Amino acid sequence: MSERKYYHEDSPWIKMPQLDWSPLTADRSTTHYDRGHIFYDQQEYCDNVFVIKRGRVAMCLCTPEGNLRITMVLDKGCIFGNQSILDGNPNSCQAEVVSDNAEIFVLSKQAVEEKLRHDPRLAYNMLLQSNRINRMLITQVELMSFRHSEGRVCFYLLHLADQYSEEKNGKKEMYLRYTHQDIAEITGLSRVCVSNIISGLVKDSILTKKDGMYSVVQMDKLQGRINISGIGDE
Structure with a gap:
């Protein structure tokens, strides 16, 4: 096997400004959040879905003993809090702001679910982000296993x-x-x-x-x- 090549899509710092979320965010204003704000904890349900206009949000795994592992850092254009729309389970990670002056669209999960049923562009955007995350997570497993x-x-x-x-x-x-x-x-x-x-x-x-x-x-x-x-x- 030839030497492993790594690509931009393998990065855990995920920025997707090309995704158009305007069907969800049009005519809506963002909310400002400071570094350290937690939107929801691991294994917690949340009534909202979030789209990042500016700033970075870390998806973290936590233990009862206080240990923390960052799985990825989402940046401009990414959506989060949308997992439970598809499977009804609680969020798998804690979501925490890790930059100054974050600007986030806060959207009702019920409203997002309704829009998804009628606008295939939104589903396609979620698939694009999910594909990027899947590639990145496979790379993380490889690094943990073989590097x-x-x-x-x-x-x-x-x-x-x-x-x-x-x-x-x-x-x-x-x-x-x-x-x-x-x-x-x-x-x-x-x-x-x-x-x-x-x-x-x-x-x-x-x-x-x-x-x-x-x-x-x-x-x-x-x-x-x-x-x-x-x-x-x-």
Whole structure:
């Protein structure tokens, strides 16, 4: 088998501005939410469906002991809270705002369900987003099963740099500020493990850090670190 190639659609940072939700959002205003706001908890029913106009919302798995794992981060154009329309079950993840100044359309689930019955474009949009999420989740299972810790961290850094950076002086300067704990929560690794891996990438001149912000100096080497097979210690 040839070397695994990763695509934009494999990223857990999901932005879908091309989706047209105007049949649901026309003539409606958004609601402002601050970082940390929780729309609903895992295994909780919610009477609303949400569409992101601006900002990011994390879908999180939580345990009774307080452990948290981010499965994906939804961005502009994504819909969430719509799972139970199709199967009647509670939401499978906690939905939490992880950016400043989020602007979200809050829609009645009953009204969305009624629109879905009469407008196939909405169903098609949901299928497009579901397809993107399915591809991403399969990639996450692959990373957890066949890549060591460094490969997993490099995968997420690669997609952060691809989606939230500016090209300057041959480097990808990230404008999305993140902490080692943020990376730990999305990789399923410990914060100490992530810190050690990132320190190693800085030492190897793959990453640089200035004023608390990281830049990727060598995207090809970052990509190469992902494809080193084997399960490492966490």
